[in-house]
Amino acid sequence: MEGSVQMPALSLKIVAIVLITSGLTEAQTAALTTANPGYDPCSNYTVLDQPWRATNQSWYYACDQYFEWSGWYRLLYYGMNIRMPERCSSGCSTIIALWLNGSHPQVQDGIVTRQICGNTGGSCCNSIYSTISIRVKACPGNFSVYEFVEPVYCFSAYCADITTLTPANFSTTGVVATETNITTDSSFDPCYNYTALDNYWRDIHTYYRGHDDTRVEWKGWYRLYLQGQSAQMSEWCVSFLTCGGFTPLVLRGSHPQVGDGIVTREVTGTHWPSTCNYYRSNPIQVKACPGNYYVYKLVKPDISIPFPSYCAVSFSNSSVDPCSSYTDLNDTWRSSTDSTTTSHCDGSLNWVDWYRLFYQGQSAKMPETCVSPYGCSTGTPLWLNGSHPSLQDGVVVRQICGSSFSDCCYFKSLPIRVKACPGNYYVYEFARPNFCNAAYCTDTSNITVTDASTTTPQTALSTAVSGYDPCNTYTVLDQPWRATNESLDNICDQDFEWSGWYRLLYHGMNIRMPERCSWGCTTAAPLWLNGSHPQIQDGIVTRQICGNAGGSCCYSYYSTTSIRVKACPGNFYVYEFIRPVSCNLAYCADITTLTPANFSSTGVIQETNIMQCTSIKLQL
Numbered sequence: 001m002e003g004s005v006q007m008p009a010l011s012l013k014i015v016a017i018v019l020i021t022s023g024l025t026e027a028q029t030a031a032l033t034t035a036n037p038g039y040d041p042c043s044n045y046t047v048l049d050q051p052w053r054a055t056n057q058s059w060y061y062a063c064d065q066y067f068e069w070s071g072w073y074r075l076l077y078y079g080m081n082i083r084m085p086e087r088c089s090s091g092c093s094t095i096i097a098l099w100l101n102g103s104h105p106q107v108q109d110g111i112v113t114r115q116i117c118g119n120t121g122g123s124c125c126n127s128i129y130s131t132i133s134i135r136v137k138a139c140p141g142n143f144s145v146y147e148f149v150e151p152v153y154c155f156s157a158y159c160a161d162i163t164t165l166t167p168a169n170f171s172t173t174g175v176v177a178t179e180t181n182i183t184t185d186s187s188f189d190p191c192y193n194y195t196a197l198d199n200y201w202r203d204i205h206t207y208y209r210g211h212d213d214t215r216v217e218w219k220g221w222y223r224l225y226l227q228g229q230s231a232q233m234s235e236w237c238v239s240f241l242t243c244g245g246f247t248p249l250v251l252r253g254s255h256p257q258v259g260d261g262i263v264t265r266e267v268t269g270t271h272w273p274s275t276c277n278y279y280r281s282n283p284i285q286v287k288a289c290p291g292n293y294y295v296y297k298l299v300k301p302d303i304s305i306p307f308p309s310y311c312a313v314s315f316s317n318s319s320v321d322p323c324s325s326y327t328d329l330n331d332t333w334r335s336s337t338d339s340t341t342t343s344h345c346d347g348s349l350n351w352v353d354w355y356r357l358f359y360q361g362q363s364a365k366m367p368e369t370c371v372s373p374y375g376c377s378t379g380t381p382l383w384l385n386g387s388h389p390s391l392q393d394g395v396v397v398r399q400i401c402g403s404s405f406s407d408c409c410y411f412k413s414l415p416i417r418v419k420a421c422p423g424n425y426y427v428y429e430f431a432r433p434n435f436c437n438a439a440y441c442t443d444t445s446n447i448t449v450t451d452a453s454t455t456t457p458q459t460a461l462s463t464a465v466s467g468y469d470p471c472n473t474y475t476v477l478d479q480p481w482r483a484t485n486e487s488l489d490n491i492c493d494q495d496f497e498w499s500g501w502y503r504l505l506y507h508g509m510n511i512r513m514p515e516r517c518s519w520g521c522t523t524a525a526p527l528w529l530n531g532s533h534p535q536i537q538d539g540i541v542t543r544q545i546c547g548n549a550g551g552s553c554c555y556s557y558y559s560t561t562s563i564r565v566k567a568c569p570g571n572f573y574v575y576e577f578i579r580p581v582s583c584n585l586a587y588c589a590d591i592t593t594l595t596p597a598n599f600s601s602t603g604v605i606q607e608t609n610i611m612q613c614t615s616i617k618l619q620l
Contacts, residue, residue, distance in 0.1 A: 041072035041111070041147070042139035049076035050214070052093040052306045053160040055085055060093040061272060062246060062306045063154040066210025072137075072145045075160045078303070081143045081168045085161035088117070088124035093306050096120055096129050096156035100136070107138045118156055129153050142166050190221035190262070190297070191289035197298075198225035201244030202312040204234055204414055205432070207494075207583075211244040212307045214300055221295045224312045230293050231314035233286075236399045236415040237276035238311055239435065245309025247271075249281055249301060258288045269305055276412060279305045315397075315417060315429075322354035322395075322429070323421035330358040333377035334442040336367050344378045345436040348561045348581055350499055354419075354427045357442050363425045367443035370401075370408035378439035380404050380411055388418060388426055395419045402438050411435060436581050470501035470540070470576070471568035478505035481522040482589040484514055489522040492583035501566075501574045504589045510572045510597045514590035517546070517553035523586035525549035529565070536567045547585055570598050 052062065054077055075082050085099040092098075101115040114136050118129030135147040143166075148158060201209045203226050224231040234243075234250040242248045247269040256263045265286050271278030285297040301308040333344060334357070357364040365388060371381040380402040389396040395417050402411030417429040430440055481491065483506055504511045514528040521527075530544040544562050546554035564576040572595075577587055 041137055041145045045072040045074045045145045047076055048073050049079065049303055050160075050306075051077050051304045053157060054082070054162040055089045055091050055097075055159055056162040057091045057093045059091055059095060060306065061155045061241075062092070062094040062157040063208070063210075064094075064098075064148075064157045065151050065154045066208060067150070068210075069148045069150055072147050074143060074145050076168060077160060077162070077165060079168060081164075081166040082160045082162070083144050083164045084146065085159050085164075088119050089159050089161065090119055092157055092159035094155050094157035094159075096126075096151075096153060098129075098151060098156055098158045101125060101130070104144055105136055105138045107140060109138065111135050111137045116151075116158075118151075118153070129156060141169055143168065190287055190295045194221040194223045194295045196225055197222045198228065199244065199312075200227055202226065202231075202310060203244075204238045204242055204248070204311050204313050206242060206244055208241040208246055208307075209244040210307070211309045213245065213249070213298075213309050214303050214305075216300070218298050218300055221297050223293060223295050226312055226314045229314045229316075231312040232294050233296060234311040234313045234415070236313075236397070237270060237412040238414065239412060240270045240272050243309045243311035246307030247279060247305050247309070248311045249305075249308050250311050251286070252277060255294055256286060256288045258290060260288065262287045267301070267310075269301075269308055270412075279308070281305060281308060313415065316353075322419055322427045326354040326356045326427045327352075328358055329355045329440075330361065331442075332360060334440065335359060335444040336371045336375050336381065336383075336441045337444060338377050339372075339374050341377045342374050342379045342437060344376070344439045345433075345581060346378075346382075346430070346439045347433045347436045348578055349432065350578055351430045351432050352499075354429050356425060356427050359442050359444050364442045364444065365426050366428065367441050367445075371403055371441050373403045373405065375403070376439050376441040379437040380435070380439075381441045382433065382438055383408075383441055384418070385409060389420045391420050391422065393420065400433075400440075402433075402435075411438065432579065470566055470574045474501040474503045474574045476505055477502050478508065479589075480506055482587065483511070483591045484518045484520050484526070484588055485591040486520045486522045489524075490584045491521075491523040491586045493523075493527075493577075493586045494580050494583045496579070498577045498579050501576050503572060503574050505597060506589060506591070506594060508597060510593075510595045511589040511591070512573050512593045513575065514588050514593075517548050518588045518590070519548060521586055521588035523588075524584040525555070525582075525586075526588045527580065527585055528588055530554060533573055534565055534567045536569065538567065540564050540566045545580075545587075547580070571595055572597065 051057075052060075053075070075084070083104060086103055087099065089097045089099045096118040098116050098118055101117040105112040112135065113133050115133050116130060117125035120126045120129060129152060131152055132149055134149055137145050139145055146158075151157075200206065201211060202224070224233065232255065234248075235254055236250065238248045238250060240247060249267050249269050252266040252268045262285050264283050266283050267281040268277040269279035269281060270276055279302070281301040282299050284299055287295050289295060298310060332338070333340070357366065366384040368384050368387055371383045373379070373381070375381040382400050382402050385399040385401040396419070397415050398418050399412065399415050401409035404410035414431040414433065416431055419427050421427060428440075433439075480486075482504070504513065512533060515532055516528065518526045518528045525547045527545050527547050530546040534541040541564065542562050543565050549555040561578060561581060563578060566574050568574060575587075580586075
């Protein structure tokens, strides 16, 4: 039936025919879609009504490479027909504007193949970005459908020519119901009638994964989770390219109290680099529920926003008072007046639980006012955007600002929790910043001397625990794709939640990190150990990590972190891996170092849940 459209369900899987084309030639793909004599892409397609693709939009960083394109697509512009440009184009909310190098077919031409060109500004059809072709068909009703495929590069996106608008006729497709955003039934309680939404990529810590909430069929009320833990929408600005999408959507305004009932809140989105509330999406309804959780009547975001996604944040719950269980942070370089270096980056550390700031042994706190760029021995000093709480306030959440250029809050880092403690000090639940180089600052303008001997701070270093030996407590990484005999790809270890110590295996055999410049390892910038492995008698040692990229074996930007290493009985090593400073980087395993593995002395081995990240894509 002409114009029959299958809209995506919440699982983000389309109902339309899905073509599995990975690894197939164009001829094989064509055979798949044409072998069924009744198949017609004019009646089996997915609608892309994304006005930001139009040629009248300015350049931006939209990226079509992260989608798992599958099947045929029809372009719309606010419900009107629009088609790809046939000439050199720019804008389209991207850097590399993709256009059709050839005319559109006529209905009688059937399915044709056309080259895709990428305009990089200096070249309308740059050879690097113009190596793919797509199939196109003209359909009755004056519209075209396209079999889009993954572009070869980010940031590039398929364009829509604003001069080609024509009315779209969906009269044969049935009436599409438009859901209202207002709940008026007083007997209905969404606290007990909701859908659980547990998408790990909605976390404000998660980078772009190609998700687009305008592609979701939203219906009813939702409760947010993150990997099984109750979560809520973020009330705090987060940087673009987070929450799994391109434009993170947050709640503008605080959450309601239980007694407030159902309230309406605005939803806003961040523009590059960290312009909060730049986009205004469609408002949603929110309700606070008994049991300390919230439910949301999520709706389709404004389609003019590039790849929007609702953000979620979760805070740990513990019966332990953080005022009596924290880690000392006594780094003198964190002083708001220290500018001796700009190399420190808290994004490369594993932050765990709560911290108390000290300066030269004296109790300190975070600054509440702007810190000049390059203060605190980092490029982007992080300060508390809001006052510290009082004792009666308990645990509060505060936004973190990062100073850069002439803007005191140019970067908006992740929100943190803060608590005031008896004894006139504060503790902070620091989170890993989502960019480098950035570090939390210590306000040294008003230091107070406090006797901390009555507290028992917990240490983040595993070596402080009596009897702890990482040779007996580690996570196994048996991931053969890390080996140096593997080819280049785009694996990124920055996306993993590194915690603790790891032992490398290769199909069950011992393997260790390379000690020299390496290549491959299924990543773009292989990470290797700049120094020899220790002996057993050396105990735990620290080694620099080097990244091979840009023609340099130890490229300076990728080589700013160090890890700890230990040699273990049984001829193997354990590594305290941490988050690399950038993507796409991954820790390598030297294929020439294989030895038999013996697990007889290690007891129970912890299995890892780390997966190859190139498979994480959105199905349209």
